[in-house]
Amino acid sequence: MARTTPMSGFPEFLPADRIIEQRVLDALTTVFELHGFGSVETRAIEPLEVLAGKGEVDKEVYAVRRLHADTDGDDAPVWGLHYDLTVPFARYVLEHAGKLQFPFRRYQVQKVWRGERPQEGRYREFTQADVDIVGADVLADHHDVEIVAVAADGFARLRRDLGFPAAVLRVNNRKLAEGFYTGLGIDDPAAVLQRIDKLDKIGPDRVAASLVADCGVTEAVARSCLALAEIATTDESFVDRVRALGVDHPLLDEGLELLAAVVRGAGRVAPGLVRADLSIARGLDYYTGTVLETQLAGYESLGSVASGGRYDRLASDGRRTYPGVGFSFGVSRMLVPLLGQGVLTTDRSVPTCVLVAVDADESRDAAFATATTLRGRGIPAEVAPKADRFGKQIRYADRRGIPYVWFARPDGDEVKDIRSGDQVAADADSWQPPADDVRPRVRPTGE
Template sequence: MTTTARPTKVTPLSGFPEYLPEQRVVEQHFLDVIRRTFELHGFPSIETRSVEPVERLLGKGGDADKEIYGIHRLADDEGRDGAELGLHFDLTVPFARYVVEHAGRLNFPFRRHQIQKVWRGERPQEGRYREFTQCDIDVVDVGELAPHFEAEMPLVMAEIFAQLPMPQMVIQVNNRKIPEGFYRGLGIGAHDGSEIQQTLRIVDKLDKVGPDKVADLLVEAGRTPEQAQACLDLAAIRTQDTSFVERVRALGVEHPVLDEGLDALAAVIETGRASAPGAMVADLKIARGLDYYTGTVYETQLVGFESWGSFCSGGRYDELASDGRNTYPGVGISIGLSRLLGLLLGKGMVGASRKSPSAVLVAVTDEASRGESVAVATGLRARGIPCEVAPVAAKFGKQIRFAERRGIPYVWFPGVDAGGDQVKDIRSGDQTDAAATSWECPYEDLRPQVVRLGE
């Protein structure tokens, strides 16, 4: 008896995005702009390994234990239940390890950019993935880090956002010393220092659950109703200039750490106003949940799509990287590229002018003359013109339709019966004599163009 194997149904794997060619064109354009701008600002590229010891990943705050993918061999002879290595869930933790490990061969202050995959075991949803690409920059130094670097980070990002075909991005900036000092001035943390981190994490939920729920959570955590309201009053302050300082002072809370935070944030906002007007705001509800942040913190939202949360975030850290003798304080900021593209592509807000990188399709008259078509393509490529040769020597009409479906703007017809070559712009129908050694492809047609849609 003969049985027929059932075809295997292929289904998407949730949380692991894959792009179609035209979407990949958009992603590569964004990556090119990001990398080029990072390097314009003197950030060299590094790449770190994908795994770190689980115990190191677990020690970096937040809910990392719920996010880490453990790594082990399928044929594990020792039968261990727990993994010793885990995939990194951000790029800051492996970078801190990289600095300590290679400190003797680095020049400080050390700058780096890193564009790499990250894995996070959270529930997949629109714009949130289990595998995604992050684009980071950081500066670290030995012992002390100059505060002006905290203003530099968002300025680099503002320059990138200004070059990309997307709606306006606003970088929200705070300094962790402001809420920490404010809470201490309220009496929070007087007997238990962990109350500060607990309060920060609760306030960090404001955009997700709203002020009423945050107030309830604060009271449940042991804060008085008066303290909870004061925390909300602080978090409600948002300004485009340094007027946030007077508004905080008006709340009547005093503490030296609060003074340090206000001064530091004012310096960052002033620098932003001078160099990138409108790109940065002081937003005192920004806290960032990870424990290693100690100073300036950043989050970035797309105007009109605030409910999607932050696409670009980071901050100052002082003790994340240490070898026991030296501490390497740093500051960094990261673009969640996959998250950003999930919105822009998913909502049809950005697109590519064509699917194929080819600017020219070289037609084939018949299979016997395919060599002539290949020679034309070779000549065009030698001059930097992307092209491909038609796969089949079909009627020219079919070859033109082949180009149309891929968005290829030009079709090249090799000479027939000793006639000269001709090239046709299939968009306009214009057809002219041409030679592979001299024909110039218009610059705007050389590569697929990425454009903002719906405008």
């Protein structure tokens, strides 16, 4: 095969980086399952009309078709690769509703494809890890608190176990914002939300000008909208600050109560991780209540690396409506830049904990038996690829980061920790390495 050229926007990991990715996914799925969510996987393709019906995504969808027409002469049908996990999940709920127990608690970890210009944190093929709670016709408000708690727990575990940068979950409620805008006399709150959603990108002056020019509000009203967006607290004190702006509306009252409950509930799981930030708008129309965005400390240029919220019409079959609340971890979005900048590292590029040395080809069967015994006890082991001087086999293990080398001796086996040089008598039926050595360790570079 001729030398190949990497495809932009389709990241591939070397084994050491893949270990880190797997540990990230292990940490997240552990959190999901601890909170009682079950795993699903949906097909990678959906009918193009279904994908195109979810908004202006024509330029983002990759079309898929058979190379050849069907044998009956008709053109092969054309599908599209899903560009997020929400659309296939909505279809999944409709198709399987009769077999699901509601509220339905699901997590899903899969590849997603999106035809956009590749840049740091944005790729054409990437992995998402989504978690959702879906109800049939109704979904209690307390599930919003639960989803935010799951998100907070996930980021707290990534930081605690793997050394991820600190995360800040910024949370708002669309009802709060819409009630505030309506209380100001604004006829089209959704249009204001779309402008406020650009605050981080274009700044307050341009947002204010857009509100006046495009939404028909006065400069005073525009300033009030920006005053609301400036409020951010790590506790429930945002309620008093909103009240001080002097706007009243029942929907505003409801939104304040819901957001306070979310901040209070998430604070019990991960104190200081969740922040009420009234600039968060999530301009997408399908969000109807809680909205979330997440930034990593020191990597704010990546924008939001995880997001979600409440949507009262995830799916509908005309008879029943399925509301939901969910959160999506952009695994590739945050992990690829961190790996590219060398922020995280692992102590070995293979899962192997023990290399069983081979002193002669005749002893390879015995070495395999030793490795088999270790594996049976949950200790990853491999046999040296060739019989060679023990010094060369130790160097082979060292290059791959394998911490232990096992030697068969006539008077009893021994195992060597090649990091410290310690070598002790050992029996494959009872020897146990330290717990931290059984699997590769992930940690911040330099720790």
